[in-house]
Amino acid sequence: DGQVAIEISDYDEKDRELEGIIALQVHRGPAMKVQFKDMAIKVLDKKDETNGDVGAVPNWIWPEDAPAETTVVFSKEFNVPGNRVGGVRLSGTADNSYEFSVNGKKVLSGGDWQKVSGTDIRANVRNGKNKLQVKVRNSGGPGGLIARLEIELPDKSVKAIVSDSTWLASVDGGANVAPKILGKAGISPWTVVTTKSFDEAVQLRTAGATPAEEIQVAKGFKAELLYSVPQAAQGSWVNMCVVPDGSLIVSDQYGQLYSVIPKGIQDATETSVTQLQLDIGEAQGLVWAFDSLYVVVNKGQKYDSGVYRVTDADNDGTLDTVKQLISLTGGGEHGPHAVVPTPDGSGLVVVCGNQTKMIEMQTSLVPQTWDEDLILPRTYGRGFMRGVPAPGGYIFQMDQNGENRKLIATGFRNQFDAAFNRYGDLFTYDADMEWDVNTPWYRPTRVCHVTAGAEFGWRNGSGKWPSYMPDSLPSIVDIGPGSPTGIAFGYGTAFPAKYQEALYICDWSYGKMYAVHLAADGTTYTGKLEEFVSASPLPLTDVVVNPVDKALYFAIGGRRVKSGLYRVTYIGEESTNPAAQRLFVRNAREQLESTFLSDTPDDRLELAL
Structure with a gap:
């Protein structure tokens, strides 16, 4: 209507192109008609070169x-x-x-x-x-x-x-x-x-991993960039775990596994990275347990989705044998993710996003009555993952051999990781559907207390359960839009007590790591958010505690963006003595769960009556 809507000025005389075509981008979606009006190219005079533009004349x-x-x-x-x-x-x-x-x-x-x-x-x-x-x-x-x-x-x-x-x-x-x-x-x-x-005096440096000095951390803490990942050679890291000797094993989202000895661990003066000679990779879940490396693969270009166990068969100190324990069907970034040891050391918990098909379970703590339970017609919005049925994402437990599988909870959208607190309670950080923002059925990213047998009510489109429904549990704390990735409790860090007890959660999209400070609320919890680490860009993918140096480690990367490994330490003046354990009022729930989780049918019948 006679008003300039967009104006783009190119002052980069050295690199500009004066021949070719001008392309106009249209975002994907249903077929549409787009018209562009009154486009014009103006050649700027030299006098238009001003302070503040690339190539400005000094x-x-x-x-x-x-x-x-x-x-x-x-x-x-x-x-x-x-x-x-x-x-x-x-x-x-x-x-x-x-x-x-x-x-x-x-x-x-x-x-x-x-x-x-x-x-x-x-x-x-x-x-x-x-x-x-x-x-x-x-x-x-x-x-x-x-x-x-x-x-x-x-x-x-x-x-x-x-x-x-x-x-x-x-x-x-x-x-x-x-x-x-x-x-x-x-x-x-x-x-x-x-x-x-x-x-010609000097070229701008090629961007590496975000420098530590650009990262904002909570007062008294220090962030250190340990390693900027050479993308062409080692890809973009999305997952990591700690080995008992203090080294790390990390995974390129689309490539191999690497062993990392961080600076200061095993007397290393610099961080070193070595590719593991194993026929496994593309991992979105890693953990060291039962003298083995457990790997969860979310279908990539080479390896099939599932849970794998990697062992040192000849006891020479080098991992050499890969065995698939469970096959899981899931594609893209909504399939199987993390694997976490149970606190009692009896098994492992596997985290599966909402595109992971349900597998056979020997036991289910969740009543297997889920269905597409929306009575009114469903609104699908833009139709992402249309047709994916209930119960969506789920978490199950297995023994060290991938057997005796037990369904723990269902109804998640796309939870990437999970963590147990010191009392044995399980937590996860679930995703939102960002396209649903401002709709009545939008559900923000949120921290959930994963109680035994819980159903959190994810359904496609407008079918998800509202958080107030009595059939489900509300969140511990809502975060808002974001992309949940790794989570971990701060146990074992040389941090002040408040931060030792915190749950650290990573948001890939907004480059923030939050410390969630939990407080007892009956037999569950409420949470208070604190922005602990942030920068732009800082595509956080995973976070772990290294018990050897008592530091918090995090990685950035994913989707082929620039990747790096960081360490957070406390340099303030508060005491970092181990936090005193707090006893919550939990007896009622523990008594109920002890019967509910019993393998004896008579006990369950008595509870039901």
């Missing part, structure tokens, strides 16, 4: 009336967004000699004004306010400084800060004054210094 600057032989200190404050990614490139030169410092640390120097020097200063900047200083010594003749600072942002655009009259200059220790702009790059007498000189 200026030669100098204080007016400064002596021919003098020392001038230039300064410029700049802000770095907390969610930046990529490199921070500094380039410049000065007549005659110069020294660049960032936040008080020398980063660049030179004595030949004809050569533009450059470096990536990513390691020297911090989130928020930073200060750049340049000490320039002029030994006669014209003096001048020219500089450019470029910050790569999360959307891969580049914010440029160039030398101009907004900088400050102090002549021979005097008061700060605004310098005079002498002209842009290429002016006389410095004609050899051009924009091309700046473009």
